[in-house]
Amino acid sequence: MKKYKQLTVEQRYQIEALIKAGFKQIQIAAQLKVHRSTISRELKRSIAKRGRTSGLYIASNAERKTRNRHKHKFKRILLSPILKQAIASKMQEDKWSPELISKKWKAQGISVVSHETIYKWIWESKHSNRIENKAFKNLYKELKHGKRRQKRGNLKDTRGAIKNRVHISKRPAIIEERKRIGDLEADLMMGKNHKSALLVLTDRTTLITMIEKLNGKSAEEVTRKIKERLSRFSSSYLKSITFDNGKEFAGHMEIANKFKLKTYFTTPYTSQEKGTVENRIGVIRRFFPKKTDLRNITKERIKQVELSLNNRPIRKFNYLSPIETLKNKFVALMS
Numbered sequence: 001m002k003k004y005k006q007l008t009v010e011q012r013y014q015i016e017a018l019i020k021a022g023f024k025q026i027q028i029a030a031q032l033k034v035h036r037s038t039i040s041r042e043l044k045r046s047i048a049k050r051g052r053t054s055g056l057y058i059a060s061n062a063e064r065k066t067r068n069r070h071k072h073k074f075k076r077i078l079l080s081p082i083l084k085q086a087i088a089s090k091m092q093e094d095k096w097s098p099e100l101i102s103k104k105w106k107a108q109g110i111s112v113v114s115h116e117t118i119y120k121w122i123w124e125s126k127h128s129n130r131i132e133n134k135a136f137k138n139l140y141k142e143l144k145h146g147k148r149r150q151k152r153g154n155l156k157d158t159r160g161a162i163k164n165r166v167h168i169s170k171r172p173a174i175i176e177e178r179k180r181i182g183d184l185e186a187d188l189m190m191g192k193n194h195k196s197a198l199l200v201l202t203d204r205t206t207l208i209t210m211i212e213k214l215n216g217k218s219a220e221e222v223t224r225k226i227k228e229r230l231s232r233f234s235s236s237y238l239k240s241i242t243f244d245n246g247k248e249f250a251g252h253m254e255i256a257n258k259f260k261l262k263t264y265f266t267t268p269y270t271s272q273e274k275g276t277v278e279n280r281i282g283v284i285r286r287f288f289p290k291k292t293d294l295r296n297i298t299k300e301r302i303k304q305v306e307l308s309l310n311n312r313p314i315r316k317f318n319y320l321s322p323i324e325t326l327k328n329k330f331v332a333l334m335s
Contacts, residue, residue: 223251
């Protein structure tokens with residue numbers, strides 16, 4: 001089927017001239033190479049029924065009427081004020097990206113625009129002063145720019161040796177394949193001036209993440225918090241933990257013996273070797289930016305962020321959340 005096109009102003013003047021020359025509608029359609037119904041509709045809605053031009057087709061009048069019709073024609077506003085506010089709230093409260101919002105809401109049957117449209121609106125709000133977008137002028141600050149965190153320091157590891165370390169290269173292949181649950185990665189997310197920290201544990205397969213507020217960064221405190229959190233799980237769930245070489249993880253053997261799991265350590269200054277937990281910390285940073293004094297953050301707020309993180313859609317999981325992915329894993333094991 002041919003795509004319908006509006007008549008141009010030049011074609012309208014052709015119609016006027018051809019009518020004056022005595023051409024029939026079917027002949028005019030042939031001259032303009034359009035369907036005869038196009039000419040019929042054009043004449044029906046453009047010929048005046050009263051006044052001094054009654055019964056006449058005037059090209060200039062027809063063009064003016066067409067522009068007025070388009071100007072006042074109802075246009076469906078996809079990005080409505082209500083939808084804008086809903087998107088802004090999701091970005092500000094749960095730190096969802098435009099892509100997560102668009103993909104997940106569509107999957108849930110919620111009416112939403114594409115993530116490209118959301119991005120366009122966000123940047124228009126930043127750079128323009130339109131009244132309807134004034135409330136969203138700073139929404140662009142919620143966008144993640146993807147700048148990788150880098151640890152600085154000498155290549156030489158001067159933090160002291162941790163006894164009984166097993167290098168990450170010794171991890172069995174099943175951990176690399178991410179097919180089973182219970183292989184964790186651990187790290188600390190530092191607060192302002194490195195005077196406060198959060199303990200972050202992430203399951204490599206499901207991305208289920210646990211966040212604990214620390215009272216200090218000593219090995220004793222970190223070990224205590226890890227043991228306290230992992231005690232909530234069945235020993236059959238826990239398989240391994242991968243740490244970096246910070247002295248705060250010196251108590252790894254105490255954890256390994258208590259829960260009958262394996263511990264592994266990355267190469268010094270290669271955070272990408274435990275990229276799973278690093279990625280999750282990047283998302284947590286959107287709730288608690290750098291220079292945040294984590295001592296002032298309540299445990300209740302930390303639990304809220306943990307819940308939000310575990311219910312956050314993940315692209316690699318086809319926009320299912322870690323919680324949904326974990327449930328699917330359990331269902332698969334039981335079936």
